[in-house]
Amino acid sequence: EDQVTQSPEALRLQEGESSSLNCSYTVSGLRGLFWYRQDPGKGPEFLFTLYSAGEEKEKERLKATLTKKESFLHITAPKPEDSATYLCAVGTSGTYKYIFGTGTRLKVLA
Amino acid sequence: ETGVTQSPTHLIKTRGQQVTLRCSSQSGHNTVSWYQQALGQGPQFIFQYYREEENGRGNFPPRFSGLQFPNYSSELNVNALELDDSALYLCASRPRENTEAFFGQGTRLTVV
Numbered sequence: 448e449d450q451v452t453q454s455p456e457a458l459r460l461q462e463g464e465s466s467s468l469n470c471s472y473t474v475s476g477l478r479g480l481f482w483y484r485q486d487p488g489k490g491p492e493f494l495f496t497l498y499s500a501g502e503e504k505e506k507e508r509l510k511a512t513l514t515k516k517e518s519f520l521h522i523t524a525p526k527p528e529d530s531a532t533y534l535c536a537v538g539t540s541g542t543y544k545y546i547f548g549t550g551t552r553l554k555v556l557a
Numbered sequence: 558e559t560g561v562t563q564s565p566t567h568l569i570k571t572r573g574q575q576v577t578l579r580c581s582s583q584s585g586h587n588t589v590s591w592y593q594q595a596l597g598q599g600p601q602f603i604f605q606y607y608r609e610e611e612n613g614r615g616n617f618p619p620r621f622s623g624l625q626f627p628n629y630s631s632e633l634n635v636n637a638l639e640l641d642d643s644a645l646y647l648c649a650s651r652p653r654e655n656t657e658a659f660f661g662q663g664t665r666l667t668v669v
Binding site for chain 1: 561563590597598599600601605607612613615645647654655656657658659660661662663665
């Protein structure tokens with residue numbers, strides 16, 4: 448069964464304290480891995496798409512990487528405004544749906 | 558370029574009633590998907606429409622139904638509402654398969 452697992456469930460960081468969020472997946476034919484940021488009560492905001500192992504994408508303090516089994520979202524020197532839930536989703540061959548993980552709730556303290 | 562917009566933003570319904578949620582897709586996007594997100598969970602796929610036809614469905618009962626119109630806007634209809642239907646309903650559009658989806662702000666449905 449296709450599955451996406453995110454860890455940790457919650458993470459508290461001091462401002463400037465870098466860390467990584469993990470997204471591990473088991474799918475039959477990866478057709479894209481997607482990272483989203485979601486603020487409370489809002490819809491997910493698109494961050495990155497990764498298609499193949501070894502691929503990396505960067506945007507400001509965020510960097511996403513992909514291997515054959517997992518993806519990491521690295522946050523460098525985070526700021527309080529980076530506090531949000533970060534969601535990982537995968538697209539699989541033969542279906543049109545995204546399979547989402549349950550997210551990592553990130554809190555960055557000033 | 559306008560993004561994905563959903564209406565209404567909040568809704569309270571009574572168990573057993575019916576509800577219609579609406580979504581306008583992003584310009585140029587002909588594929589619209591609907592997701593249900595319970596509190597503290599990731600979004601769960603309900604169904605997808607491509608050029609006015611449903612072409613994918615998740616594990617949701619038939620009382621969840623939808624439509625897509627020629628301008629690619631979409632509706633989600635839920636009949637015989639249950640308390641467990643209380644959730645954030647998200648609409649997402651994308652220009653083609655295997656590309657990133659762009660989400661609306663969601664409709665918060667509360668069933669009492």
